[in-house]
Amino acid sequence: MARNSSWAERMHTANPALFARNAKGQAPHVLWIGCSDSRVGEFCIDLLPGSVFVHRNIANLMPYGDLSSLSVVQFAVDTLKVRHIVVCGHYDCGGAAAALGNKSLGVLDHWLKHLRDVRAQHKDELAAIQDPKARLNRLVELNVVAQVHHVRRMAPVVEALKQGRIAVYGMVYDVSSGHIKPIEVPHDDNEMDYLVYSNDEDFEH
Ligand SMILES: [Zn+2]
Known part of the structure; x- marks a missing residue:
């Protein structure tokens, strides 16, 4: 409570219009998709x-x-009507580390199966990386790419992309420096297959 009180006062002093503006509603431009990790x-x-x-x-x-x-x-x-969707993974991700191992984790195994699918898809590339930390961080990057593809294939996003009113980015946050960097997301060869959601049959990308 004490920390919240001083935070609210500090925020108000630095941005006198902020809370009055937020009381009227929200109009964010960014959707941020990230990990639950406390450091990020x-x-x-x-x-x-x-x-x-x-x-x-x-x-x-x-x-x-x-x-x-x-x-x-x-x-x-x-x-x-956000204009940007950011999928931001982070290096040293515990979820990715767990998905690289084969230890049973109970209910978490069901969730991490999605990440183990990414691991399986890139088995050879990951196996060729000798350094365990580098292997983990590569899985983090590959997962960001996979999740960006997932987001781009979701029905509302397919429509927004078609209308050119949204962009979806992949990023990785470095817990050791505080910096984010963009992850290049290869073109989705299956993109056209997801346009079944479209009402515009003439759409070509
Ligand atoms: Zn994480």
């Missing part, structure tokens, strides 16, 4: 409350069957 979060892009709509879960996964993340994406894209 949208705070690293240094924006004020009201600027970023957020979804975080273990290992920043966006599985197709996950009602929570799908709802977040739909609301962010269709109602809030």
